[in-house]
Amino acid sequence: MTMSLTLSIPLTCFVPKDSSVNSPRYRVFTVTCSSAIGTPALGLAERPWKVSDARLVLEDGSVWKAKSFGASGTQVGEVVFNTSLTGYQEILTDPSYAGQFVLMTNPHIGNTGVNFDDEESTKCFLAGLVIRSLSISTSNWRCKKTLGDYLAERNIMGIYDVDTRAITRRLREDGSLIGVLSTEKTKTDEELLLMSRSWDIVGIDLISGVSCKEPYEWVDKTNSEWAFNSRDRETFHIIAYDFGIKHNILRRLASYGCKITVVPSTWPASETLKLKPDGVLFSNGPGDPSAVPYAVETVKDIIGKVPVFGICMGHQLLGQALGGKTFKMKFGHHGGNHPVRNLRSGEVEISAQNHNYAVDPASLPEGVEVTHVNLNDGSCAGLAYAAKNIMSLQYHPEASPGPHDSDYGNGNPLFTYMLKCDDDLLKRVKFLLYCYSGLSVCQPIFFFFNLSIYCIKFID
Numbered sequence: 001m002t003m004s005l006t007l008s009i010p011l012t013c014f015v016p017k018d019s020s021v022n023s024p025r026y027r028v029f030t031v032t033c034s035s036a037i038g039t040p041a042l043g044l045a046e047r048p049w050k051v052s053d054a055r056l057v058l059e060d061g062s063v064w065k066a067k068s069f070g071a072s073g074t075q076v077g078e079v080v081f082n083t084s085l086t087g088y089q090e091i092l093t094d095p096s097y098a099g100q101f102v103l104m105t106n107p108h109i110g111n112t113g114v115n116f117d118d119e120e121s122t123k124c125f126l127a128g129l130v131i132r133s134l135s136i137s138t139s140n141w142r143c144k145k146t147l148g149d150y151l152a153e154r155n156i157m158g159i160y161d162v163d164t165r166a167i168t169r170r171l172r173e174d175g176s177l178i179g180v181l182s183t184e185k186t187k188t189d190e191e192l193l194l195m196s197r198s199w200d201i202v203g204i205d206l207i208s209g210v211s212c213k214e215p216y217e218w219v220d221k222t223n224s225e226w227a228f229n230s231r232d233r234e235t236f237h238i239i240a241y242d243f244g245i246k247h248n249i250l251r252r253l254a255s256y257g258c259k260i261t262v263v264p265s266t267w268p269a270s271e272t273l274k275l276k277p278d279g280v281l282f283s284n285g286p287g288d289p290s291a292v293p294y295a296v297e298t299v300k301d302i303i304g305k306v307p308v309f310g311i312c313m314g315h316q317l318l319g320q321a322l323g324g325k326t327f328k329m330k331f332g333h334h335g336g337n338h339p340v341r342n343l344r345s346g347e348v349e350i351s352a353q354n355h356n357y358a359v360d361p362a363s364l365p366e367g368v369e370v371t372h373v374n375l376n377d378g379s380c381a382g383l384a385y386a387a388k389n390i391m392s393l394q395y396h397p398e399a400s401p402g403p404h405d406s407d408y409g410n411g412n413p414l415f416t417y418m419l420k421c422d423d424d425l426l427k428r429v430k431f432l433l434y435c436y437s438g439l440s441v442c443q444p445i446f447f448f449f450n451l452s453i454y455c456i457k458f459i460d
């Protein structure tokens with residue numbers, strides 16, 4: 001059944017007192033929702049009066065009472081905060097969050113439900129979701145189910161009605177913390193605390209749990225509705241190492257004319273080189289880059305022989321393979337609003353990021369160039385080593401957190417830079433250019449969503 005609600009809202013409540021806007025005093029808003037009465041699955045996620053039935057116990061001894069949604073049980077993980085306003089579904093399906101609880105600083109989550117197009121992988125690998133307020137209704141033309149139903153089906157725990165601001169301040173002051181989330185009443189706070197203190201994410205190989213088991217070919221391109229900056233004139237064969245690869249990286253490469261073979265994280269370098277690819281991509285992935293020495297060895301065996309490009313974990317592994325060091329940051333970067341400066345062009349990009357580790361530029365050998373820096377803390381956000389045809393980024397150029405600044409397109413500064421270089425260098429780094437300029441997708445819906453928020457703020 002389709003319901004139509006007509007709301008008469010005094011417009012004066014949206015207009016500043018000194019506004020000169022000449023408009024009727026009342027405007028009629030018509031809201032149409034296609035939820036059947038008596039089947040609240042798509043309309044109501046949770047009754048707002050549900051009582052606390054979950055606890056988040058942090059390793060610092062603090063206990064946070066909350067209400068559960070999604071799966072129930074007891075789960076341990078590292079708590080990180082994410083500052084994205086939109087894109088919770090991309091976050092939920094980003095394999096790099098394996099072993100982590102994602103706390104969203106945006107207080108209102110779940111309002112657009114979930115759909116089948118925005119997934120970055122086929123599973124949710126994160127430990128759980130921590131939010132302030134779970135939207136009691138979902139409203140989006142692409143919505144297929146509620147966030148609560150989605151998490152329950154994937155056996156992922158979620159909690160809401162928890163003071164996410166206070167936890168974020170704590171994480172900002174003390175750094176990322178291990179926590180235990182539980183809906184089990186039989187477990188005491190002390191037991192949960194002990195559990196949190198006896199688990200660690202450092203030094204664990206989380207990549208093996210998320211990587212594909214067999215090689216496969218990837219052909220899907222960015223959906224034409226969202227596509228921009230596509231090029232399919234030329235075809236490059238790319239081998240993409242799956243350390244927890246996000247689908248949009250593959251879609252953007254396909255849209256830029258790449259034929260892609262995705263291989264498991266343990267795929268031998270010799271097999272890769274036998275295929276004589278035009279380039280190799282080292283993907284993003286979860287956990288500590290120092291815990292996967294086998295992956296660093298693979299990277300070492302490949303660099304210098306074919307052009308390579310690294311994203312996030314791939315960037316960190318490249319840093320190590322070049323002789324550099326990675327270190328754990330205090331609370332990392334997780335969000336769709338991180339400013340990054342491109343040191344070659346001087347331009348600033350608003351980027352999507354998700355990492356807790358970084359490459360220490362001082363540890364890198366001579367000749368390796370830091371191409372990008374994160375403007376929030378000056379950390380290394382990109383590297384290039386022309387002598388070995390290497391480029392890498394710490395952030396996610398394929399993402400569209402609203403802006404798609406990191407999809408440089410044809411008229412991008414790097415392209416201009418390349419054209420000034422000699423022909424040989426241009427040829428050698430052509431693949432890198434394709435990767436670099438290709439990794440982003442337009443999602444106008446986010447743009448308009450953000451725009452509407454700004455408008456509401458403006459007239460409020």
Ligand SMILES: NC(=O)CC[C@H](N)C(=O)O
Binds near residue numbers: 288312314355
């Ligand atoms: N997105 C990623 O690839 C993350 C890399 C690594 N797991 C980190 O936290 O820094």
